[in-house]
Every structure is written in C-alpha cells, then in structure tokens.
Amino acid sequence: MGGGASKKAAAAAALEAGELLPEQLEKMMKEHKMSSDEIRFLHKRFKSVCVTNGKAFTRDDIPKAASLTTSTYLGRIFDALPKNQAGDVEFESFLAAAKVFRPGQSIEDKLEFVFSLFDYNFDNSLDSYEVQKMLQLIRPSIVSHSVLGQALLPFSRTIHGFSDARMHCILGYYLL
DSSP: HHHHHHHHHEEEEEEEOOOOOOHHHHHHHHHOOOHHHHHHHHHHHHHHHOOOSSSBBTHHHHHHHHGTTTTSSSHHHHHHHHTTTTOOHHHHHHHHHHHHHSTOOOOOHHHHHHHHHHHHOSSSSEEHHHHHHHHHHHHHTOOOHHHHHHTTTTTTTTHHHHHHHHHHHHHHHHHH
C-alpha cells in the first residue's frame, strides 16, 4: 500500500513544481509525434517564460521575460495561440504551435500559422490594414502608411482565406 501512496505524493509534487508527469509526457509524444527530449526541452523553455505564475504564459509575461523582450512578433503570436478560460497559454497550446515549425513539417502548415498571426480580427481574411501591419513588422524600413497603401492598391482589397493569402504572400515576397 505504501508504494501507491508514494507514487501519488511524487505525482502531486511534480504537478506542484510544474513538471510533466510520465503519463503526460507519453500522451504528448504520441499526440505530437515528438521525442521525450524535444518535449522536455520545449517544456523547460516554456516554463522559463512563464514568469507570472510558472504554469501558463500570460500577456503580462511578455515584458517580464528577458528572452522575449526583443521579439516584435510576440504579441501577435500570443494572440494567435489558443488560451484557457483565464486567457493564458498553456503548455499544450505552446507545444502544438512549436510542432508546426519542426523540420519536415509542411510549408502549408507553417504559412497557415503565419497567416493567423496577421489576421487581427480573426475573420479568415487579411484586409489592407492587416497586410500593411504585416509588411511593416516584416520590413520595418517600410514606414509610410500612405506609400505602402498606394503600393498595395493594385492587389485585391482583401485576401480571403489561407490559400489566397499564400499566393499574395509569395507575390509580395518577390515584389519587396
């Protein structure tokens, strides 16, 4: 009987410390097709930026985590990730997003995630304002809204959906 109690106590201590339980790790390995080392590395990285409560990534963590303060995209990434009821990003959501950028993942999945970063109003399209914001983040040298707006005018007023955005992003890449 003592063995079961000590396992429960160890599991409770691991949960309190914010560590992954073996069952959680195994489930994540199967679900995300990642190795235990990859998941542990990402979990350690995730915990290092969870400054506010150590268990979930909050908007308040962005300016507090030293390794994050130089990223101009972080606010957009935070907005695009699924959140719990408190509005915080939990490790599972972080892991799912990180999985997209692993070697061997499809370019479509990567571009779809990037598209979601710039769909500010979550309407599955990029209007001219959202395209302007995207280009200004990607190319900070583009500073004038009016000049940029005029340059975008020949393109469609709104990019609908991911496949339309992919074509426009590729065109935009070659034009800039």
